Amino acid sequence: MWKFLLIIKQTYFLISAYLLSIMLAFLVYITGGTHTSIVSFMSIPIIIASSTNSKVRGLIHATISGLLVGPFMPLQTVTATPQVPINWIIRTCYFLTLSLVTGFFANYYKQVYAKYHQIEKEVSEAHLATIYALTKLSESRDDETGAHIERVSELCKILAERLRDNKLFSNYITDSYIENLSKASTLHDIGKVGIPDSILLKPGKLTPEEFNIIKKHTTIGSKILSEIQTKYPNNNFLTLGYHIVHYHHERWDGTGYPTGISQDRIPLSARIMALVDVYDALRSKRVYKEAYSHEKSIDIIKQGRGSHFDPTIVDVFLENESLFRDTFDRITASIK
Numbered sequence: 372m373w374k375f376l377l378i379i380k381q382t383y384f385l386i387s388a389y390l391l392s393i394m395l396a397f398l399v400y401i402t403g404g405t406h407t408s409i410v411s412f413m414s415i416p417i418i419i420a421s422s423t424n425s426k427v428r429g430l431i432h433a434t435i436s437g438l439l440v441g442p443f444m445p446l447q448t449v450t451a452t453p454q455v456p457i458n459w460i461i462r463t464c465y466f467l468t469l470s471l472v473t474g475f476f477a478n479y480y481k482q483v484y485a486k487y488h489q490i491e492k493e494v495s496e497a498h499l500a501t502i503y504a505l506t507k508l509s510e511s512r513d514d515e516t517g518a519h520i521e522r523v524s525e526l527c528k529i530l531a532e533r534l535r536d537n538k539l540f541s542n543y544i545t546d547s548y549i550e551n552l553s554k555a556s557t558l559h560d561i562g563k564v565g566i567p568d569s570i571l572l573k574p575g576k577l578t579p580e581e582f583n584i585i586k587k588h589t590t591i592g593s594k595i596l597s598e599i600q601t602k603y604p605n606n607n608f609l610t611l612g613y614h615i616v617h618y619h620h621e622r623w624d625g626t627g628y629p630t631g632i633s634q635d636r637i638p639l640s641a642r643i644m645a646l647v648d649v650y651d652a653l654r655s656k657r658v659y660k661e662a663y664s665h666e667k668s669i670d671i672i673k674q675g676r677g678s679h680f681d682p683t684i685v686d687v688f689l690e691n692e693s694l695f696r697d698t699f700d701r702i703t704a705s706i707k
Contacts, residue, residue: 385424425474637681672689
């Protein structure tokens with residue numbers, strides 16, 4: 372897709388350069404001929420074509436531009452004085468040289484950009500791999516299948532893609548948002564690293580004091596990410612991750628934690644994560660419960676519509692519930 376868009380942009384700039392060259396040639400003619408300084412402006416479309424397109428296209432455009440103000444363009448329009456051939460030949464050679472130099476430096480900086488972009492990508496992937504490993508380690512403490520991270524990542528992506536078709540979210544949910552959400556969702560319970568095993572793995576019902584400790588995993592995790600954010604304040608992935616980690620246990624009616632905010636004040640990413648996390652938890656075996664069926668999990672989520680979950684998100688989820696069921700089963704089976 373991006374290659375097609377690149378071709379479109381290149382074609383746009385090339386056509387614009389040709390149109391500008393024709394306009395400048397006409398301007399040269401009506402202002403008196405090539406003895407005026409207007410002819411020097413022909414360098415502009417040559418630079419545009421050569422810096423945005425291939426070397427061959429740039430040279431062809433430079434040659435045509437040279438010919439537009441070349442043998443058929445008078446030195447002085449009023450007296451119909453022709454140009455001396457050597458003048459327009461030298462000018463065309465200058466245009467060709469300008470095209471080559473511009474193309475060389477454009478390609479050089481494109482290569483430098485590509486090199487540093489690749490380095491940045493590798494560093495980013497290394498950071499993500501490290502975070503993923505830590506998250507995987509955390510999740511493995513209370514997830515017997517070890518597939519929770521993979522499932523929530525894919526389920527969040529599917530839910531966001533379906534929500535994009537809704538007019539309430541179509542202008543907000545972009546391809547970049549979906550990609551970042553899918554990756555950032557794996558961080559949602561990273562704060563569990565700070566919860567003792569005696570509480571996290573307790574098979575029985577938690578006491579109020581123990582539950583209050585469990586709830587701290589949201590603030591422990593968000594604190595970790597906020598410290599990283601101070602070094603990378605413009606990183607959308609970290610921002611989305613922070614919202615998910617800190618707010619994914621908030622409830623639509625305001626009875627959640629850690630802040631008790633409600634409805635649209637809860638970030639969309641956290642509202643998506645809340646539903647996906649509950650669905651996955653319901654269908655998964657834990658030390659304190661057996662796995663529920665897809666049908667029972669759906670019934671529980673229906674009951675939470677408008678209280679625990681965003682009603683619109685629940686509706687979209689229910690419209691695609693078979694896809695969620697199949698995705699959960701497929702990923703779980705592939706991990707075993």
